[in-house]
Amino acid sequence: MILLIEQLLNGLQYGAMLFMLASGLTLIFGIMGVINLTHGCFYMVGAYCAAFVVLQTGSFLLGALAALAGAGLYAVAVELAVVQWLYRRDHLYQVLATLGLILFTNEAVSLIFGRRPPLMDIPPFLQGSVPVLPGLEYPVIRLAFIGMGALVALGLWLLVNHSRVGMLVRAGADDREMVSALGIDIRRLYTLVFGLGGVLCGLAGVMAAPLLAIEIGMGERVLITTFVVIVIGGVGSVRGALVGALLVGMVDSLGRAYIPQLLQLSLPPSVADTLGAGLVSASIYVLMALVLLVRPLGLLPARS
Amino acid sequence: MMTLPITRRLAVGTILATALAGPAFAQDGKPVRIGFITTLSTPAGYIGEDIRDGFQLAMKDGKLGDAPVKLEIEDDSLKPANAKQAADRMAQSGVKLFTGVNFSNVLAAVVPGVLESGGFYVSLNPGPSVFAGEKCNKNYFVASYQNDAFHEAAGLSANRLGYKKVMLLAPNYQAGRDALEGFKRTFKGEIAGEIYTKLDQTDFSVELARVRSAQPDAIYQFHPGGAGINFAKQYANSGLTKTVPMLIPSFSMDARMIGATGEAADGIYASAMWTTELDNPASKAFVEAFRKAYSRTPTMYAQQAYDTANLIGSALKAVGGDIGKEAEFRAALRKAQFTAVRGKFSFGPNQHPIQDYYLTKFAKNGSGEIVQTIVEKVAQDYGDAYAARCKMD
């Protein structure tokens, strides 16, 4: 029972991280209709900026600020330099252009920071574990991750539903011409949303950096999963991204925790291991395929 | 880095010399071309860098074993197809000696073509079981280790440490499965469970929870590269280090990974063939020279490349730099008459190493740095399980 609760927390934590990445991506896709493969790079840039500043100054807080700023600015730069020319183009060109940017970013980061993965320790106030339930201690940093995910969800909800920017965002998603007619500079709105997506990636990056190796290619490793999340949730919908992130987080975590054991009950160990591991690897893709077959536009699409 | 321009100038010089001297004397001054295909881009690129730098450290003024050599270095981007393409191209242009490859799957792509073209391959890192048994070849040498050796040494280490119940974790691919098989071959206690992680997994919280609930005496985990750093960091953060010690093969935590793992590496046990702390003059000299040349601590990959270079050098010396004398060159390689940084070294019947393995521990040294200290020798003159199946003609 304790183990199950711990695994649920793990799923929640993974979901929180995926949500930070997916919410920005889904806004970018929903509002501007752009498939942005570079999104994972923002996350990597955030982690590298954080590690670099922490190494120089020793302050986690400064590192976090650097991550948000670095990832946000890089996102804005990408939008201004490349993505803004792709808004009305076929998805195919967006995929290709941003694929090229991934190659570029990875190589540029390795030239700037070197190939050696930099170190970032867990800041003192996030170290160790605290008792969550009798008999269950859970690492503080993972709890902080969950808390931060909840804050981001709340913040985005307020932003999208209860602010002027959010109104513009929603209007922009529905009717570009209308927003332009209102005399609002839609170009700046787009850049802003792109930057916001970058900042959220930076946040995920700085939160993940103490737990993960900060290395080239870390972005692509989460990118595809992030896409799975938003496609499951329904492209363009922040609520969908939340549901998708939690679903994928849970399915992945619980799958890893229990699928091999369940198979071992009924199959010989060697077969169970192979099959289990294969099934676990593909679990979220199977989930996505199933969801799309039942609801081709995802669970909570922004517009039907 | 200082050696590079000199090498180049010398190489140019020798080419000019041979051009002037004409083809009749080509054998004399002409450098031996060595096809050096390794992984320089991608996240694993740092390993390729160490391999290249370690190899070049062994070269003196562009010479190995007093014979001028020309390294033809090419990046394979960790793509077997690229590596094969490069190797075939080099072989067609007359390169007879190859080394450098860093990963088993790349090696599997490169070696058959090289051997078919009549060339030599001397591996400075992977030693997959495919080429160690029935498919061994007289022109194929492994100067590093057979892939299973570290895992078998880890099993022996676990026995020494008195563990009765060990839980195993490895990624769900061939090398991961081989690792766990190797461990089980020598470990005498009980296996508390085997967990196969996903290939691209970065977070291990779920697996750590399973370890916690199974309460083994220790875990043995094999995750190379970034995943290894992730695992160690998260293991330390979960507090498991205090109750369940971790045992790994050396390449789950090389010198550069220690830098990225920090304190979390403290207290981890590892099976190893060499560490910077190995107490012999050749090793000390190598570590010092490497640090001086590149201002960083060498990894085991650099050491293996350095030893491989010296092995090749010894054989080149024996044939006076004429690699055309194939039989002599082969025989000289087989003798392995060079001072290995790792200590004792000889070839078994399948031309894979027979050498010693150690139990090591990551711990702080006098100046507070985490280093890989030698605990004890767990295997002496250790060969591999496949040698018996090799029928060399």
Next chain:
Amino acid sequence: MTETTPAATPILSIVQLRKSFGALVATDDVSLDVMPGELHALIGPNGAGKSTLITQICGEIRPSAGRILFEGRDVTRLPAPARARLGLGRTFQITQLCNDFTAIENVLLSIEARHGGSFDMVFNPRRNRASMALAESWLEQVGLAGRGERPVSSLAHGERRQLEIAVALAREPRLLLLDEPMAGMGPEESAALTRLLLGLKGRYGILLVEHDMDAVFALADRISVLVYGRVVFTGGVDAVRDHPEVRAAYLGDAQPC
């Protein structure tokens, strides 16, 4: 003009059709007939639900309730392609053509579509003389003779509207749904198109949605007025012209555009 007797089966019959999107009722218990050979015009202000009705008739969206009968057969649950194969042709309010194709290729597509689901992967229909001649003759009928080799993207707006009709006709339908064929046309072009439609009248059952009241009065046998998803009146041209409620509801505030 063909004489229509009350006893004949309507070619299209809509029975208490209803479509709601959430709280919004776009089609509210609409019943309507088109007799063979009849030109039935559907008018109403913007947002009255005319296009929603057309898309339900051709099968692109499903009604919430009610039935659609084509030549007496219930087609309410049939998908759009199946209805087209039964003989239901349409044009679109916003031109739907293959813009990378030439004009004649668009017509050719329509001719080829008659042959069902054949996977002929060998023969190039552009080399089939009979098909090409047929396509050319449809272009001639709508006044596009000699424009066949022009890519659609280079045609003028009016020409594209004419091509739409040629494409729909080449499928040889028995019922035509014309969704604002005059939209965006100048008076000259509208008049030409009206003449073209007059020529088609009687050969097909036609349901015409149109804002151009001159055209509607010139062409229609009967007119239905749709307001807020409801048919408020159906009758002959004169009856509509004189009907006070219709004048108030529609003709009063919406100028023909």
Next chain:
Amino acid sequence: MPLTLRQAAIALGLALFLAVPLLAEAGASPALLGLANRILIYAIAAVSLDLIIGYGAMVSFGHAMFFGLGGYVVGIVAYHTFGGEPLLGRSGSNAALLVWPLALAACALLAVLVGGLALRTSGVQFIMITLAFAQMVFFVLVSLQSYGGDDGLMLERRNMLPFIDISKPTTFYYLCLALLVIWTVLCSFIVNSRFGLILQALRQSERRAVNLGIRPFPFRLAAFVISAVGTGLAGVLWANYARFVTPDMAAWSKSGEFMAIVVLGGLGTLLGPIAGTAVFIALEQLLSIWTEHWMIVMGPILTLIALFGQRGIAGRVFGGRRD
């Protein structure tokens, strides 16, 4: 009769490809043959992908799965033929005329399955669901323990064809060239046929086509399967060329590479992607010889192609569509 630009380009390209073995032999560079052979094989995949992206607007981000599957069928059969234990009581065969159709049938079957499910969606969902299926195939290949798993599978020797000996590099090269020409001619028949007319109509205006009585699904599925078979053929040839297969063949980055090649060459031209392949692979080769940081150049090149090369490098010559 004067040649059109298009005909001239075809003649020149064909002459160049025909001349490569002679050039290589004449001493230009023996590696040239391998490079050109690689181009031929990838070009078959690129032409196939163009069939559905360029003509059918089905942006498959998972086509590498067919490349991988085609290769693996060859690899697995070879494994059982040489040394491995028999499979289902059969010891395998090295006859290309048996193994190759088997591999292509496997690809067709997978395509029916994947296409049947994926074509229920469109747009970004289609891109992602094809990617998801490719990832599944990738993970299956990685977990095929007895076939080398992640390390891949070596082939003892190339498959055997009657009358010609494809173990000779030049012969194999000309076989690939012949297959590329045949496949491209077949595809050009397809796109100009009634089937192709409808496929292209579905791309340009699905509503128009549907309201003419065309059911989109069977046409799209058929095109998807044909394209998968072509890509599978490339996989089969690759397995024979490289004589080893790895799960890499089905990785998502490979799918991306194929897409890049098609766009580079010019969508909806069939011939453009062949030129695209040549440029892409040659560029990759040159840059990686020049510097290990070649991706910092290659990346922006891809981006620029996407931004400005609306018709690809050969779109103007071969009359492709704009995006």
